[in-house]
Amino acid sequence: MTTTSTVAVLGLGAMGLPMATRLATGLTVHGFDIAPSRLALAEEQGVTPFPSARAAVAEADAVLLAVRDQYQLDDVLFGDSGIAPALRPGSVVILTSTVGTAGIRPVAERLEADGIDLVDAPLSGGPVRAGQGDLLIVVGASPAAREKAAPVLELLASTLTVVGDNAGDGQALKTVNQLLCGVHIAAAAEALALADALGLAPEKTLEALMGGAAASFMLGNRGPRMLQAYDEEGAEVLSALDIFVKDMGIVGDAARRVGLPTPVAAAAEQLYLSGRAQGLGSNDDSAVIRAVAPERRHG
Numbered sequence: 001m002t003t004t005s006t007v008a009v010l011g012l013g014a015m016g017l018p019m020a021t022r023l024a025t026g027l028t029v030h031g032f033d034i035a036p037s038r039l040a041l042a043e044e045q046g047v048t049p050f051p052s053a054r055a056a057v058a059e060a061d062a063v064l065l066a067v068r069d070q071y072q073l074d075d076v077l078f079g080d081s082g083i084a085p086a087l088r089p090g091s092v093v094i095l096t097s098t099v100g101t102a103g104i105r106p107v108a109e110r111l112e113a114d115g116i117d118l119v120d121a122p123l124s125g126g127p128v129r130a131g132q133g134d135l136l137i138v139v140g141a142s143p144a145a146r147e148k149a150a151p152v153l154e155l156l157a158s159t160l161t162v163v164g165d166n167a168g169d170g171q172a173l174k175t176v177n178q179l180l181c182g183v184h185i186a187a188a189a190e191a192l193a194l195a196d197a198l199g200l201a202p203e204k205t206l207e208a209l210m211g212g213a214a215a216s217f218m219l220g221n222r223g224p225r226m227l228q229a230y231d232e233e234g235a236e237v238l239s240a241l242d243i244f245v246k247d248m249g250i251v252g253d254a255a256r257r258v259g260l261p262t263p264v265a266a267a268a269e270q271l272y273l274s275g276r277a278q279g280l281g282s283n284d285d286s287a288v289i290r291a292v293a294p295e296r297r298h299g
Contacts, residue, residue: 006058012038018131021045032056054086070103085114089115092148100250117145120170140169178247184218186268189289227287230296237286243280
């Protein structure tokens with residue numbers, strides 16, 4: 001069994017850099033990013049910079065990937081400059097992104113043919129929690145692959161849940177999770193917009209709702225940011241609205257594949273699509289309230 005002591009982190013953006021920094025507290029970390037400034041920041045935090053993704057992974061026991069979607073996953077692994085030919089047999093690729101279940105098994109099979117394991121480990125939590133090792137991670141992978149990935153995942157996660165032995169199991173649970181999160185955020189937006197339209201003070205309304213049965217994590221977390229969404233600068237971007245455009249699309253695709261109606265999720269997806277059409281895609285996802293009510297009526 002390979003003992004993981006060196007991990008390559010590809011992409012040192014808002015999540016990649018704090019994850020790499022956290023991992024550097026216990027492992028040797030190789031890093032690559034197309035932006036020299038991000039590489040320089042990583043080097044200051046104990047990450048060894050490399051001039052290319054292939055160079056970064058060549059001597060790594062594990063590779064951490066945070067990509068946007070299935071297309072990016074396929075490209076970074078198997079594209080013209082893909083890393084697959086440079087991966088060491090016996091190493092493990094850890095996918096931390098939400099990309100859906102449809103394409104994961106073929107990726108795992110291609111890697112397996114070269115003696116490389118895929119650990120399906122989508123995560124939740126923002127950059128601050130990533131840097132603190134306080135992420136929530138769900139894992140689908142064989143026991144052997146999980147053992148290889150354990151030194152990496154245990155440094156990053158405060159809650160680590162194994163949901164199955166196959167790549168794709170993690171994506172499946174994360175898809176269910178995102179259905180609920182997306183619907184809860186959309187419902188919170190509708191509720192606070194309705195409170196405003198009825199002449200209620202949104203701040204007082206939010207306080208009252210959080211004290212009763214209508215309370216939810218998303219209402220408490222996104223609610224205050226929804227009230228900031230109408231400010232000139234908007235709320236701080238902790239999770240872009242475009243992420244839920246992607247993730248609710250994944251939910252819809254998954255439901256159609258198994259023939260399951262999800263009308264509430266479909267309605268929520270339309271709100272996120274409307275928000276993007278209004279130019280809010282790069283705003284915090286709390287800005288979906290502006291897809292419900294473009295302007296605040298009171299206060």
